[in-house]
Structure formats: structure tokens, C-alpha cells
Amino acid sequence: MVAGAEATYKEIWDTAGALTDSSKYFGTPEQMQGQYMSRAAAAQGGIYGNSAQEALYVIEAVDGDKQPLDGSKANYRLTFAADSLPPVDAFWSITMYDRQSQLLIDNPINRYLINSPMLDSLKRDEAGNVTLYIQKDSPGADLESNWLPAPAATFYTVMRLYLPKAEALEGRWVSPSAKIEE
Numbered sequence: 001m002v003a004g005a006e007a008t009y010k011e012i013w014d015t016a017g018a019l020t021d022s023s024k025y026f027g028t029p030e031q032m033q034g035q036y037m038s039r040a041a042a043a044q045g046g047i048y049g050n051s052a053q054e055a056l057y058v059i060e061a062v063d064g065d066k067q068p069l070d071g072s073k074a075n076y077r078l079t080f081a082a083d084s085l086p087p088v089d090a091f092w093s094i095t096m097y098d099r100q101s102q103l104l105i106d107n108p109i110n111r112y113l114i115n116s117p118m119l120d121s122l123k124r125d126e127a128g129n130v131t132l133y134i135q136k137d138s139p140g141a142d143l144e145s146n147w148l149p150a151p152a153a154t155f156y157t158v159m160r161l162y163l164p165k166a167e168a169l170e171g172r173w174v175s176p177s178a179k180i181e182e
Contacts, residue, residue, distance in 0.1 A: 012040045056164040058175045061099070061156035068099065069157075069178065071150035075135035076178040082128030087173050090162035091116040094132065099154035107149030108138075114148050121145050134178055 031051075032039055062068055069076065078094070086092035093115035096105050104112045114122070114132055122130050123146055133139040133147045134157070148157075159175055167173040 012037070052164070052169060054163065056161040056168055058159040058161070059156060060159070060175075060178055063180055064177055068154045069134075069150075070154045071134075071136040072152040075133070075137075075139075075181040076150070077181055078132040078134060078178045079176055080130045080132075081176075082124070082130075084173070084176075085119075085130070086116070086159065086161050086175070087165035087167050088116070088161045088163055089165060092159065092161045094148065094157050094159045096134070096148050096150060097156055097158065098151055099156055105149060105151045105155065109144070109147070109149060111147070111149060114146070118145075135181070 093113045095113040134150050136150050136152050139147050161168055
């Protein structure tokens, strides 16, 4: 029985670790009926999720090479084109979590997320793009407004789009991926 429970927990954990699109894991009881593994993985990854029409969750745990995001190995950049910020009727946020504990990351500036209410304080490049610096060390005082501190370990981010617009729900808008700083 113990081996069966351990194997099931590993399957749930692995499924939760592969979550990228909440629209397949949260929904009404009717939508989720019979989808036990999806429901277990969603609870493991983030209990109490809303339906996609209320909030769309974009989970990023790996880089472009499908390697786990790891603040001890790389610095990452997440760039939103000026005309391609998350399309929402409410607000959006990006929150950082420790991969093992699934808890927020303690950090020197006590910042656990970057969100749309912070847009006016974020630095933009000459084209109006917003680049977020996802790394364990400060990118420098002049870019610290755009810094989301990462641990010196594996981590993942969750972008939440509250009241997402049709282009997000229909897949016409796709979140940019974190890229390793070259």
C-alpha cells in the first residue's frame, strides 16, 4: 500500500510539475467530472483555481531548452512587447515560487510578484517593451524596478490573468517565455 501511495504521489507531483495551462485543470464540477488526475495535479500545483473565464494561469517551470528554471545556474529575461502585455479586463501578475516547497521566495527587497498595477514604475526600453529580470542577484539599481528575485535553486513562476480577454482564452495571445541571459 505504501508503494502504491508513493507511486501515485509521484504521478500527481510529476503531472503538477508539467502544468502550463490552467484552462485544462480548473473548471466547474461538471467540466471536471471524472478527471481525477487533473484535479489532483491542480490541487498539488495550486489549490482553489478559478475557471479560465475568471483567471487564466500560465505556469512556467522550464526554459526554452526544457531545463528546469534554476536561479543558481542562470539569469532569465521575460520581455513583453509594448503592444503585447497580458490582455485582461482586470489585472495580471507574475509570482515566483520555490520549486520544492511551492512557497514564495524570501528575498532582500521583499518582492514576490510583479503585476499590472506596477506598470508605471517599471522601466521600458526605447521601443516601449518591458523586460523583467528573473534572477537571484540584483540586475543593478537602475533596473531593480523590473527585478523579480529568484532563489539560488529551482523555481517556477505563475502568471495570472484575471478576467482574461478573448485573445488569451482563445490562444491568440501567448505569454512570452523566460529566456536565459546570454
